Amino acid sequence: MEKPRSELSLILRGVARDPLGLMGLIIVGTIIFCALFAVWLVPYDPIAMNIKDRLQGPSLNHLLGTDQLGRDTFSRVIMGGQVALKVALPAVFGAMAIGLTLGMIAGYGPKWLDNLLMLFFDTIRSFPTVMFALAVVALVGPSLETVVLVVMATSIPTYGRVARTQTLTLRNSEFILAERAMGASMTRILGVHMLPNIIGVLAVLAAMDIPTVIALEAGLSFLGLGVKPPTPSWGALLKDGYSLIRQTPWLVVGGGLPIILATLGFTFLGESLRDVVDPKLRKNR
Amino acid sequence: MVHYAVRRFGLALLILFVAVTVMFLMIRAVPGDPVQIMLGPRATPELQARLTAELALDQPIIKQLAIFYGNLLQGDLGIDVFSGRSVTSIVFQQLPHTLSLIFASIIWSATLGIALGAYAAAHPNTVIDRVTAAISVSFVAAPAFVVALLSLLIFAVHLQWFPAIGAGEGFWDRLDHLVLPSLAIGLSWVGYIARLVRASMLEVMGEPHIRTARAFGLSERRIVMIYALRIAILPVVTVIGVGMGFLLSSAVFAEIVFARPGLGKLVIDSITTRNYPVVMGSVLVSTGLFVVSTALADLINAWLDPRARAGH
């Protein structure tokens, strides 16, 4: 366990040296910190209504004002970060795991299986993401789980294709050929030799994918088809803000800024990670 | 070229076939009575019976699929369960609004992005290059619907420079109504395309054949515009083709935020009213649009790049 840890710290140090990477690291760190300790950080109960104090502007009591039900926007923003990560992390890791498995099978398995899996990937990619999400939500109804599943399904092909390309390249590399010549089993080759070489690239993809996923969750919630109220999602904040846009700008600002910040943070981090881990990937995208 | 085109569209058809079948099976895979789900609690027995007959739900699944494809090939996407109008005509009535929005977004963002990218590549490390890079990174990440909301807030509600809702009447009014939505959709693309063009331009300018062109005394302008840009533009064409999916997705949000008619608005409205055939018809048409646009991008690429025609 010693080696990967030192490698990780090496990568993190590389990211921190890059100004954009450092900024990404700080933003993402803050978001994760806020999400983890949201319960202690929020000044108010994010779903407690207080009609008396509704639609207030920013003040020392309510940093970002209140919504139409008198709920504290700042508290809802902090809690919203938790919801965003609750969707983004499982969706991205799930998609990565499935994509990795399928991609390695496609790259290493027989030609017909490769063709079949590629057709499968192409098919999923052929649905415009939001349209596909809407179709599924319309069928099974909106919920946090639906959002996770839809997001996961739509991003499997990205990981699958990259994993496949990497597997194909590695498959003909000398050290794999040597292993095969020595009679190593397929599981050994895939698990011991290929996996560590592919996972780095996929991790970079994942970091760059998280903003897309956060945006999709927020988008669906904005349309009223994501997480159910009164769960405080950034998208739900925007939904309230949109309907009250002529009364108060603060809900739109309060819901919009964290999304922009989060996407910026993860994008900076992802780009910086990519440059450190695999500069070649820059071209492939 | 013809051979390539036939093969590429063959693949597109195959993908479309699988996609549509998956969608068809997805509907049938939902537990419970589809008629009940689609019509919701308000359904009258007459409506239920009509829908059951229409979707051929009393038939075996293979037969249903066959009927479904039979109708599809005749351009029949089914019947709106409430108004009884043909889904095809409803969808195609809304489609032009969405398409004009998407094309407006592509045109302004690609033009600006390519120009900025080419300029940045020709003058690396100048102020414009740095500013472009900074803007690119910042805007690439901004989701279209957040940009849409913020621009609605700033330019329509507060400054009142542009109309907030609707699609407008007449050419100029329509154009006026397109400004903010297409800004929202295209903004992240400008930076993305600029960066793509810059990187690919710098790569091409370093290739040996550019040195050859210089060694024959061709003007730098001609080298950049004809010899390099034509190659550097190839990835942009692919990205725009694939980006059609993102644009269609972004258009959904832009249409909701700016209360514009279009495919996205149609889908959302139909979901709220549980008007299932309309939802499926819209998703199907947008998927078809996406598949065709990716194939088209590949064809344009093959037309611009003789290597792609032959090699692939």
Place this chain on the structure above:
Amino acid sequence: MTETLLEIDNLGVDYETARGDLKALRDISFDVKKGEIVGIVGESGCGKSTLISSILKLTAPNTRFRNGEVRFKGQDLLQNNERQMRSLRGSDISIIFQDPMQTHNPVLSIGAQMVDIQHRSKAAKADKRATAAKMLAAVGIPDPEARLDQFPHEFSGGMRQRIAIAMALMSEPDLLIADEPTTALDATLEVQIIERLHELQREMHCAVLFISHHLGVIAELCDRVVVMYAGAVVESGDVRAIFHDPKHPYTRRLIDCDPGHIKERARVLPTIPGEVPDLANLPTGCIFRDRCEQAGPRCAAVPPLAGIADGHNAACWLNHKGGVS
């Protein structure tokens, strides 16, 4: 006495790098007369490529011309501005590059590119096309009319190098620079292409600066030879003199190591021991000292490129009175 076309006089070129200035060329002097073929020989990294890009001034941005002159028809090219250089490129001076697979634009047809490079001619497009076809025929491409519409990837490597030759000679230049034109091709093709090039050169009577590390080709094709080592000229002279009576230890070793020159079956191919010195951190004295078997105390000073016989120059103390001691 034939007229001198190109005179390189004391040329010094540096590359500015993060590690400091890389002294890529130092005190290069030689000349090319009208209609003459001059070969430049040397290992990779000896500065051949820097030399030719300096003549055309197609150098990387971090290149600095430190001293010397490159006179073409008596005019110092280093003083020329970009516009003046551009008017020379592809008209008075043409070049054939090393890798035929990458030398042409991949998305434009051969015909389009060959018409395009006649941009100085006022002729009609159809006439330019006819000229291009004639030139393709001259380098031995069958059915040239039809092949003008094809793209580079539809030609083999040998064909592409023929096209490159056709393009370079189309303007009937006074000086043709050939940068290892056959290195990327196999041996039989190499012979064919060299012969074709030689024929056309005799027809057009242009001077050729032929860069190669293939001694056999140089010996067969060239009138005179310039031997370069680590950014400096170590020996230059008549092709016969260089091959039969080399005056610099490096030239001697180069000839000994040439596979074409080794008669008996050697168990181990001979090589020159040691490494080329770091050009960013030049050692003092003779540049070849560390690898030279005959090095002596005097080699601590840089030997001048001095005349030995008529037109034969070498930079080695061995040719001086007193030798290396």
